[in-house]
Amino acid sequence: MSWNRDDHGRRRGYHHGNLREALIHAALELISHKGPAGFTFAEAARHAGVSPAAPYRHYRDRDSLMADVACRGFERFAAALASAWDEGRPTPSAAFDRLGRAYLGFARAEPAYFSAMFESGLDLKSFPAVQDAADSAFAVLRGSCEVLVSTLPPDRRPPALMMALHIWSLAHGIASLFGRGDAARRAIPMTPEELLEAATLVYLQGLGFGAGGPGPAQS
Amino acid sequence: MSWNRDDHGRRRGYHHGNLREALIHAALELISHKGPAGFTFAEAARHAGVSPAAPYRHYRDRDSLMADVACRGFERFAAALASAWDEGRPTPSAAFDRLGRAYLGFARAEPAYFSAMFESGLDLKSFPAVQDAADSAFAVLRGSCEVLVSTLPPDRRPPALMMALHIWSLAHGIASLFGRGDAARRAIPMTPEELLEAATLVYLQGLGFGAGGPGPAQS
DNA sequence: TGTACATCAGTGAACGCGCGTTCACTGATGTAC
DNA sequence: TGTACATCAGTGAACGCGCGTTCACTGATGTAC
Secondary structure, X not given: OXXXXXXXXXXXXXXXXXXXXXXXXXXXXXXXXXXXXXXOHHHHHHHHOOOOOHHHHOOOOHHHHHHHHXXXXXXXXXXXXXXXXXXXOOOHHHXXXXXXXXXXXHHHHOHHHHHHHHOOOOOOOOOHHHHHHHHHHHHHHHHHHHHHHOOOOHHHOOOHHHHHHHHHHHHHHHHHHHOOOOOOOOOOOOOHHHHHHHHHHHHHHHHOOOOOOOOOOOO | OOOOEOOOOOXXXXXXXXXXXXXXXXXXXXXXXXOOOOOOHHHHHHHXXXXXXXXXXXXXXXXXXXXXXXHXXXXXXXXXXXXXXXXXXXXXXXXXXXXXXXXXXXXXXXXXXXXXXXXXXXXXXXOHHHHHHHHHHHHHHHHHHHHHHOOOOHHHOOOXXXXXXXXXXXXXXXXXXXXXXXXXXXXXXXXXXXXXXXXXXXXXXXXXXXXXXXXXXXX
C-alpha cells in the first residue's frame, strides 16, 4: 500500500516507483469488491494515485493487466498446491488430501485471484504466459496423481492424466459452486472441504485405493 | 427475431408487442458474443429496436433482466435434465449417464444461458426466483441419485444429497473448465463427455455400484 | 355498436458521468566520458 | 567528480463516446356503459 510513499500516503517524488505492483493490487481489490468485470483501467489508476494515462506505460490495455493478475494468481496457486503436496509426505494419501484442501483454501482466501484466473474470460491463446502458468499449477496436481498411481499394482494403474483431470474438475466445481466467499455461493449442509474429501475418498475407492487394499469400504 | 414485425424488420405498430422476449433474446445474443459482463441495457434495447427508455417498462435495471435470463436458463436446464433422465428408463444407470451428458450438452449448446446462470455474479438472495429455478434443476439430479441409491442394499446406501452434490460438482467443473464453446476453454486429449463418463464410473464403483455387484472392477 | 376514458407501452430529447485513449509535455534517473 | 545527454515514467488537459436514467409526451389498447 505504501511503495515509495511517505507517512501520509503522498508519493515521495514524481515517479511512482512501483506502479506495476500498485496496479495489480488495485485490480485485485476492485475485482474482489465488484467482480471480474468490475474494474476499469481508469479506476485502477485512481487507486494507485496516478493519472489515467500512467497505466499505459506498463500495460497495453485492461485485458493485459488482467492477464498479469491471472498469471501471478496461477503462480501463487501452483506454489500453494506444491506446498500442500510437500512431495507426498508423510504419505501420498495424506498429502493428496491436503492438496484438495489447498485448492479450496485458495479459492476462498484469494477470490480475486481466482476470478482473474478462471472467470475473467481471458483468451488464453492471446496470453500464452497465463496458459503456461496455469499448466504449471496443473502439473503439481498431475505429479501428485502419478505418485499415487504408482502405489498401485502395475496392472491396475489408471492413467494419471485422467485422474488429475477428474480431481481438478471436482475441486474446481466445488470451489465454483460452494466455495466462494461472495454472494454467488450456494448453500449446502456441509463445508466444501468435507464435500471434496468425501468425493475424493469415494473416487479413490473406485480406482482401487482402499483401506488396506483394493475393494469397497465395508465399514 | 420477428415478433410483431413485417418482412422488412420494421415494427408493425407503435407497440412492440413482445419487448420482454425480445430483450431476453438480445441479452442472450450479447452474452454469447461478449461474455456475461458484455451487455448493457442500452444495447439490448437497440437490438430489440426500441428506444433506450423502453426496457424500463419491463425491468428495473440490467441485473433484473439478467436474473430473468438466468431464471429461464435454469428452467430449460431442469427440463433438459429431466428429459435426459426420463424417469430412469430403461435402467437407472443408463439414464444417469444420459443425465451427465445433458449437463455438458447444455453448457455447450447454450453458453449464454450457462453464463447467465453461473457466471453472471447475480446475488441469489436478491433474486429468489433464480434460486428457486436453480433448486428445481438440482432436484432432478437429486431425484435421480435417490433412485440409483435405492438399488443398493439398504445397509450400504450413501446419502443421495451428498452423491448429487458430488456429481453436480464434477459435471460443473468439467463443463466450466473444458466444456465451453468459447476461447476460455482448456484443451484436453479427450471429450468432456468421455471425461465425465469415466469419472462417474469410477465414482459409482467407489460407492459400491459395480458390474454385477459391489467391488472394484477386475478387468 | 359507439363513445369516453383509463391504462399501458412506447418515444425521443436531454442530462451528467466516467471511460478509454491521445498528446505534447516534464521531472527524475541513469550513464558515457 | 562533473557535465551533457538519452531515456524513462510520469502529468494533465482534452476528445469523443456510450451508458444509465429521467421526463413530459403520445400512440395503442382495453373496457364500462
